Each structure stands twice: as structure tokens, then as C-alpha cells.
Amino acid sequence: MKILPSIRGPADVKRLTRGELEALADEIRQEIVATVAANGGHLAPSLGVVELTLALHRVFNSPVDKIIWDVGHQCYAHKLITGRRDRFRSLRQRGGISGFPKRRESPHDVFETGHSSTSIAAALGMAKARDLAGEDFSVVAVIGDGALTGGMAFEALNNAGHLGTRLIVVLNDNSMSIAPNVGALASYLSRLRSDPTYARVKADLEHALRRIPVVGDSVSKAAERLKDSLKYLVVPGMLFEELGFTYLGPVDGHNLTALESVLRQASSIRGPVLVHVITRKGKGYAPAERNPDRFHGTGPFEVKTGEAESSASSGPSYGEIFGQTMIRLAEEEPRLVAITAAMPDGTGLKPFARRFPDRFFDVGIAEQCAVTFAAGLATCGYKPVVAIYSTFLQRAYDQIIHDICLQDLAVVFAVDRAGLVGDDGATHQGIFDISFLRAVPNLTVMAPADGRELSLMLRWAIGQPGPVALRYPRGRALSLERTPEPIRRATGEVLRQGTDVWIVALGPLVGRALEAARRLAERGISCGVFNARFAKPLPEKELLDFVSAGAGLVTLEENVASGGFGAAVLECLNRRAPGLEGRVVTLSLPDRFIDHGKVPHQLDEVGLGVEDIVAAASSVAAGGRPREVSHGR
Ligand SMILES: Cc1ncc(C[n+]2csc(CCOP(=O)(O)OP(=O)(O)O)c2C)c(N)n1
CATH class of the missing domain: 3.40.50.970 (Thiamin diphosphate (ThDP)-binding fold, Pyr/PP domains)
Known part of the structure; x- marks a missing residue:
């Protein structure tokens, strides 16, 4: 039973x-x-x-x-x-x-x-x-x-x-x-x-201390002092005892x-x-x-063997592309160093650690230390790349502001697992970083549309004189069919021309944007797709060109609406083309925590499905605005 x-x-x-x-x-x-x-x-x-x-x-x-x-x-x-x-x-x-x-x-x-x-x-x-x-x-x-x-x-x-x-x-x-x-x-x-002597000495010592006679106040005090000093020498856990435990x-x-x-x-x-x-x-x-690290957090596997279930998708993850690019860049740039906070494998830095053990630092689960440690290295001319998941970078916000950006130090933040993360749920979603990073002066904030662009951006970022954050998602990297244009500050990339409406996407949602544009074309709507690349500084020139030619915009991002990429576009138009911001619809994540589930479903649920994008773009193209975008229907 x-x-x-x-x-x-x-x-x-x-x-x-x-x-x-x-x-x-x-x-x-x-x-x-x-x-x-x-x-x-x-x-x-x-x-x-x-x-x-x-x-x-x-x-x-x-x-x-x-x-x-x-x-x-x-x-x-x-x-x-x-x-x-x-x-x-x-x-x-x-x-x-x-x-x-x-x-x-x-x-x-x-x-x-x-x-x-x-x-x-x-x-x-x-x-x-x-x-x-x-x-x-x-x-x-x-x-x-x-x-x-x-x-x-x-x-x-x-x-x-x-x-x-x-x-x-x-x-x-x-x-x-x-x-x-x-x-x-x-x-x-x-x-x-x-160390078995610790435990044995502790037992012997406790026995001996119990035998010290306690007669009178002063003798008792002396005995206590003796106990304390002996304990200090040999008692296990003294660090904790000294802290009062x-x-x-x-x-x-x-x-x-x-x-x-x-x-x-x-x-x-x-x-x-x-x-x-x-x-x-x-x-x-x-x-x-x-193999406890492999099974710390795992996808589905076969119970008998422990072998991972083969996943349908193939090709490298964003993390792996990041790790491989780091090795190539470190071969060319001797001042490049890599820092992780207890995630050598998850961030894709394990091969870098093997190849450049002296230039790799795992600081433990200590994101704040990782960031300020990078600041110190940068003040001495090194080029630190700090790889931290978006959700854990929240821990180091003051260090980003006070220790890096205030001093305009050339540190690159590799912000992994940015966007929805799926099964880990609300505690691990990387959906706030555009908002909290965009607010900080001196910081450049970028997101690649696919794996190749991540490599290009990383190379570009380590050549910059100030801090740069690159946000990219969990999982297999997209591979868009095109040769990406070289990276230029505050400049995006036109992936498809259009005249009625432009979808302006940040990061891998560019993939959904292209699919939406194809479906719109079938309905006779000419929809351009713009890979924005930069959340800060924005590609303002292109955005102004689109709207002044009479097109409306739909922005896409995997970040909360508040303070996000779409909000940045609205602020920009409000400042530089007042009145035209009414032709913009921003599609982003709702103002609530998002529980566990599969990312594609979650995107559909929050109104970032391809059909939602199509609906938003067609009503913008028709000169109207879609109904209030229904987050989390
Ligand atoms: C602030 C923060 N950084 C990183 C992580 C990722 N993370 C999850 S568990 C873990 C290791 C925890 O080790 P330990 O506390 O010894 O627990 P164990 O898994 O060994 O039982 C790490 C680094 C996290 N959850 N929170």
C-alpha cells in the first residue's frame, strides 16, 4: 500500500x-x-x-x-x-x-x-x-x-x-x-x-569547559572569557557564533x-x-x-536514462551564441573579461571560462557585487561584460545607476532571459528591464532581432566608450533570412517596406511582425517592418520619416507598457511631431504579473499574437485606432 x-x-x-x-x-x-x-x-x-x-x-x-x-x-x-x-x-x-x-x-x-x-x-x-x-x-x-x-x-x-x-x-x-x-x-x-578534528575538538572542549568549576562571580566571568577565547580557536561554526547564532x-x-x-x-x-x-x-x-548541475533545472527527460527529450527546434540558443561570440571577441581584445553571478552555464559562459580562466569571474549569487566589481575593472581600462538574467539584474539597479552609469563606465550588460520566460513564472519573467534601464542616463539599451544580430551588437557594444545593455531572450535563437546591416547608434533596420502602416518591433518579436506583415499584404495592406534595435537612444529619424510620410505605427515589445519601448516612441513623437502620436498603437505586456505557462501561449494571451498584431495594424492603416487593446483576454 x-x-x-x-x-x-x-x-x-x-x-x-x-x-x-x-x-x-x-x-x-x-x-x-x-x-x-x-x-x-x-x-x-x-x-x-x-x-x-x-x-x-x-x-x-x-x-x-x-x-x-x-x-x-x-x-x-x-x-x-x-x-x-x-x-x-x-x-x-x-x-x-x-x-x-x-x-x-x-x-x-x-x-x-x-x-x-x-x-x-x-x-x-x-x-x-x-x-x-x-x-x-x-x-x-x-x-x-x-x-x-x-x-x-x-x-x-x-x-x-x-x-x-x-x-x-x-x-x-x-x-x-x-x-x-x-x-x-x-x-x-x-x-x-x-575536518573531523573540528567536531572532535568541539566535543572534547565542551566536556572540558563543563568541568571548569563555577564559584563566585569573578571566577565565573573569567571562566566565560576563557570559554569564549577557546571557542574562538576551535569551535566549528564560529563565524555564525560570532554573528550571534x-x-x-x-x-x-x-x-x-x-x-x-x-x-x-x-x-x-x-x-x-x-x-x-x-x-x-x-x-x-x-x-x-x-550530474547535479544538469539536473538543477531541467526540461523533460527520459526517467530510465536521464537523457533529455529531444526538442523539435534546433540551432543554438541566444546564450550559446553570446558565449561563442565572447570567445571570439576575447581572442581579439585582451582586456575583455566576463562576469557571472552563479550562472556560468545558463549564461553560456562555461566555454569562455574554460578558454580564458583568468578572465572569467563567477562571484556567486551576488548580482550587486558582479556589477560594482565590473565598475572597478572598467575604471582600470578593462572591458567587462556582465551576463545576468533580466530578472536578477533587478537586484543590482542601484549599482547600475550609481557605480556604472553615473561614472559613464564602459561596461556591457548581457541581459539574458529578457522577456517572458515560460515555466518558471512570475518570479522569473524578464519584463521590466527596458523600463528600468531606459530611465538611466548614459546607458544605451539594445535588443537583437535574431542570433546573428546578437553577435554584431556585442561586438559593437564592447567598442563603445560608455555603458551598453543588450537584452535577449531565453531559448533557441531566431535566424531571420537577411544579412543584417552594420550596427549604427540610434539606427534601426528596415526589413520590409510599407506605405500604410509600420510595425516597429524590438527584439525577436520582429519575427511575429514579419508574419503579420505577410498576412496584411494578403489583405491588400502595405505594412512595413522595422527592426528598431535601440530602445535608447531611439532610432528617431526613421520613426519621424515613417509618420511624416503619413503612415501609422504599431510598436511591439516583450516588456511592460509602463516606461517601455512603446512608451519611448510615444514620448518621442509627442516631443518631435506633436499630434502624430495619436497614430501609434503600442502592443506590450499588461500591468500585472504573469504566471507560468508556455511563452507562445502567453504572448497570445496578452494580446501579442500574430492576429492581434494584424488587427492593430489594419485599424491603424485604416486611419482609426483599434479598440482598447485587450491585455490578457
Ligand atoms: C538573485 C538570484 N540570482 C540567481 C538565481 C538563480 N539560481 C537559482 S537556484 C541557484 C543556486 C542555489 O543554490 P543553493 O542555494 O545552494 O540551493 P541548491 O539548488 O543547491 O539546493 C541560483 C544561482 C536566483 N534564483 N536568484
């Missing part, structure tokens, strides 16, 4: 015997593997925390006690035992459950995550709210060793130690970020994990008895506690154990 189907909530997990728990852990793993094999998802992180999840839900009383999952990509076992087993196969599917914690899905998801390193600060806020309200529940942040490299995690540790309130931080240490974890902290954790561990994260015992101990301590848990990423599924 299977146990998982009988688990309706954490109370059912609490009733199980040790043997039943172990069987349940196996069933949970099978369910996770089967679901991720079909839908794609974050496999290895979730497999690594199955026992930890069971132990947390046995020791604590969720949702009264609060469990916060950092990043949230490891929450699959948590979802399975908190009432979402029936819907689990809909993971990351349109209308299905999210791959990350979602408050609207369950009261057990107390805080939404997706970006890393937020859990300790959020947990501290909940702990303080509890204190202020005079309540008494536990708050547990579960954070990986990768996420702990993010500055915000340290800021929160620092504050937690200072506030001294009851708070539990479970450090889920598998020595991996997506790729192997980097930095001094990673080496420190590895020493804690692997009690350090417990390291403990085997796949041993349920050990886990429950250390978590009970932690729950009885009245101040901040850090429980150091050692887990194996991908645990229980051999291909993921062998």
Missing part, C-alpha cells in the same frame, strides 16, 4: 513510523522524478531535501510555525505533503501549480520566493511580528549554501544576531549552487563539513532521526540558531546525483 496518497497534510506525516517515513521518502522521490521528467523543473534541489522536509513538518507545526524556502525551487516535497499531491502533475503547467511557493496555493506557503537569499530577512520579519504580537511560534528559514553567498543573507544574519530573537536558519549545504559553489564561504563550509551540526541531512533530534534541539533555543545540514543534491536518482 502506498503511503503518499494517504498524506493530506503534515499531521498525517507526524503519525508515521520510522519505516513508513522511509517508504514515504521513496514515494515522494518517485513522484518528483516522474513529474519533472514530464514537465521539466528543479529536480536535483528538490530531491536533496526530501528527508529534511519530512523532518521539518514532523518537528514543527506548519502553518502556525512558519517554514520559508529560500529560492523556493526545492519545495516540491513540501507541496506534496501539504495538500497538493492531487495537482502535483500540473506542476509548472498553465493553470497548474507553480514551481515555487505561492501564498494563494496553500497556507503552508507562507512566503513567496524565486530570487535567492531572501528567506532569512523574511523569517526575521515574521519572528519580530510574533514578538510584537506576544505570540509564540517558530520561524524557520531553509537556505542553501549557494543562496547564502547573496549579500542579503548576510545582512539578515547580521540583524538577526543583533535582535537576538528566536529564529531558526537551516543551512542546506550540498556544496553546490547551480554549478559548484564558489568563494571563501564555500571553502569555510567545506572545512566544517570535512548558536551553531548546531553538521548533521546528515538524509538521516531522519538525526534531523528530527537537531531540529527539536533548535526549537528549544530562545535566540537565533543555525542548523548546518549536509545533503546530497539529486539524492536518490542516479543521473541527478552524478
Whole structure:
């Protein structure tokens, strides 16, 4: 008899015997593997925390006690035992459950995550709210060793130690970020994990310290001082102890008895506690154990072999083209250096790292550090290219403004995963960058229409005297049938002539624009297609030429309307051709967060389908305006 189907909530997990728990852990793993094999998802992180999840839900009383999952990509076992087993196969599917914690899905998801390193600060806020309200529940942040490299995690540790309130931080240490974890902290954790003398000395020392007689006040103080200084020399987890935490561990994260015992101990301590848990990423599924980065986040695969399902589309991704172009450019330009924040593979920089190890920097999950580090390099004449996904670049906005653009430093931002990203959903959509980058003086903002243009733009960008951001999407690169014209500042590219209306597209939506223009031609409407290339500075001359020749415009972008590319075009016409901005319709993303689903469907849903473009262009061509564009019908 299977146990998982009988688990309706954490109370059912609490009733199980040790043997039943172990069987349940196996069933949970099978369910996770089967679901991720079909839908794609974050496999290895979730497999690594199955026992930890069971132990947390046995020791604590969720949702009264609060469990916060950092990043949230490891929450699959948590979802399975908190009432979402029936819907689990809909993971990351349109209308299905999210791959990350979602408050609207369950009261057990107390805080939404997706970006890393937020859990300790959020947990501290909940702990303080509890204190202020005079309540008494536990708050547990579960954070990986990768996420702990993010500055915000340290800021929160620092504050937690200072506030001294009851708070539990479970450090889920598998020595991996997506790729192997980097930095001094990673080496420190590895020493804690692997140096048996630490643990032994700690036990001996505690025994010895307990035997120091405590007689009278001054002797007691001296003993405390002695304890402190001895501890400083040899006690494991001293870094955390110095920050005001009690350090417990390291403990085997796949041993349920050990886990429950250390978590009970932690729950009885009245101040901040850090429980150091050692887990194996991908645990229980051999291909993921062998290759945890490949299975960190994966598309569909064959369960038996772990082989990726072959995708229908072929050709390189934008990331791969970026990585290969970086190698070619670095061969010509010795000052070119590349920086990633824990995404060497995702950004396509792994081959660059192998080829130019001294000119490649992985700073860990530390986007702010990545950007200001680039600023420093640029002040000394180097040419840094910082590759960060659009959604994570949000973290480094002040650094972009204050450290790069204010000083007009020649740094190139490779803004990957710009636009809709699909299955990861709302936390990961790259749909704000045009708005937030366009607002910053000195910064040039560009988007290639296809893969070849990305290479051209990158070459152009590293030759510029100031900062340039290149935004390009996730996935296979388009390959438009044309030889792209050379890049010139504030100049776009005419891909198709027209007289009635122009579709002015930024980035790969140019592909949809061309299809729409073909359909319009069949209806006798002459529609031009303009690849804008620049969101800032705009190709103003061409835009003015189009409208002054009497054509209307339809702008296309995968960015929110507010402050986006279309808004820039409207501002430009309002300034330079007042009155004509009424002949412009902007098609962009709506003012709401967009959940998980497949990108083509999402584009259709928000009114960026080819037929929507055709409809908008035909009514502009007819001299009218389309009905209010219905975002998210
Ligand atoms: C701010 C931010 N930058 C980058 C990422 C991409 N990312 C997701 S998980 C991950 C690694 C997390 O490592 P760790 O916390 O150790 O968890 P594990 O996957 O090893 O369980 C990274 C870099 C992110 N989610 N948030």
C-alpha cells in the first residue's frame, strides 16, 4: 500500500513510523522524478531535501510555525505533503501549480520566493511580528549554501544576531549552487563539513569547559572569557557564533532521526540558531546525483536514462551564441573579461571560462557585487561584460545607476532571459528591464532581432566608450533570412517596406511582425517592418520619416507598457511631431504579473499574437485606432 496518497497534510506525516517515513521518502522521490521528467523543473534541489522536509513538518507545526524556502525551487516535497499531491502533475503547467511557493496555493506557503537569499530577512520579519504580537511560534528559514553567498543573507544574519530573537536558519549545504559553489564561504563550509578534528575538538572542549568549576562571580566571568577565547580557536561554526547564532551540526541531512533530534534541539533555543545540514543534491536518482548541475533545472527527460527529450527546434540558443561570440571577441581584445553571478552555464559562459580562466569571474549569487566589481575593472581600462538574467539584474539597479552609469563606465550588460520566460513564472519573467534601464542616463539599451544580430551588437557594444545593455531572450535563437546591416547608434533596420502602416518591433518579436506583415499584404495592406534595435537612444529619424510620410505605427515589445519601448516612441513623437502620436498603437505586456505557462501561449494571451498584431495594424492603416487593446483576454 502506498503511503503518499494517504498524506493530506503534515499531521498525517507526524503519525508515521520510522519505516513508513522511509517508504514515504521513496514515494515522494518517485513522484518528483516522474513529474519533472514530464514537465521539466528543479529536480536535483528538490530531491536533496526530501528527508529534511519530512523532518521539518514532523518537528514543527506548519502553518502556525512558519517554514520559508529560500529560492523556493526545492519545495516540491513540501507541496506534496501539504495538500497538493492531487495537482502535483500540473506542476509548472498553465493553470497548474507553480514551481515555487505561492501564498494563494496553500497556507503552508507562507512566503513567496524565486530570487535567492531572501528567506532569512523574511523569517526575521515574521519572528519580530510574533514578538510584537506576544505570540509564540517558530520561524524557520531553509537556505542553501549557494543562496547564502547573496549579500542579503548576510545582512539578515547580521540583524538577526543583533535582535537576538528566536529564529531558526537551516543551512542546506550540498556544496553546490547551480554549478559548484564558489568563494571563501564555500571553502569555510567545506572545512566544517570535512575536518573531523573540528567536531572532535568541539566535543572534547565542551566536556572540558563543563568541568571548569563555577564559584563566585569573578571566577565565573573569567571562566566565560576563557570559554569564549577557546571557542574562538576551535569551535566549528564560529563565524555564525560570532554573528550571534548558536551553531548546531553538521548533521546528515538524509538521516531522519538525526534531523528530527537537531531540529527539536533548535526549537528549544530562545535566540537565533543555525542548523548546518549536509545533503546530497539529486539524492536518490542516479543521473541527478552524478550530474547535479544538469539536473538543477531541467526540461523533460527520459526517467530510465536521464537523457533529455529531444526538442523539435534546433540551432543554438541566444546564450550559446553570446558565449561563442565572447570567445571570439576575447581572442581579439585582451582586456575583455566576463562576469557571472552563479550562472556560468545558463549564461553560456562555461566555454569562455574554460578558454580564458583568468578572465572569467563567477562571484556567486551576488548580482550587486558582479556589477560594482565590473565598475572597478572598467575604471582600470578593462572591458567587462556582465551576463545576468533580466530578472536578477533587478537586484543590482542601484549599482547600475550609481557605480556604472553615473561614472559613464564602459561596461556591457548581457541581459539574458529578457522577456517572458515560460515555466518558471512570475518570479522569473524578464519584463521590466527596458523600463528600468531606459530611465538611466548614459546607458544605451539594445535588443537583437535574431542570433546573428546578437553577435554584431556585442561586438559593437564592447567598442563603445560608455555603458551598453543588450537584452535577449531565453531559448533557441531566431535566424531571420537577411544579412543584417552594420550596427549604427540610434539606427534601426528596415526589413520590409510599407506605405500604410509600420510595425516597429524590438527584439525577436520582429519575427511575429514579419508574419503579420505577410498576412496584411494578403489583405491588400502595405505594412512595413522595422527592426528598431535601440530602445535608447531611439532610432528617431526613421520613426519621424515613417509618420511624416503619413503612415501609422504599431510598436511591439516583450516588456511592460509602463516606461517601455512603446512608451519611448510615444514620448518621442509627442516631443518631435506633436499630434502624430495619436497614430501609434503600442502592443506590450499588461500591468500585472504573469504566471507560468508556455511563452507562445502567453504572448497570445496578452494580446501579442500574430492576429492581434494584424488587427492593430489594419485599424491603424485604416486611419482609426483599434479598440482598447485587450491585455490578457
Ligand atoms: C538573485 C538570484 N540570482 C540567481 C538565481 C538563480 N539560481 C537559482 S537556484 C541557484 C543556486 C542555489 O543554490 P543553493 O542555494 O545552494 O540551493 P541548491 O539548488 O543547491 O539546493 C541560483 C544561482 C536566483 N534564483 N536568484
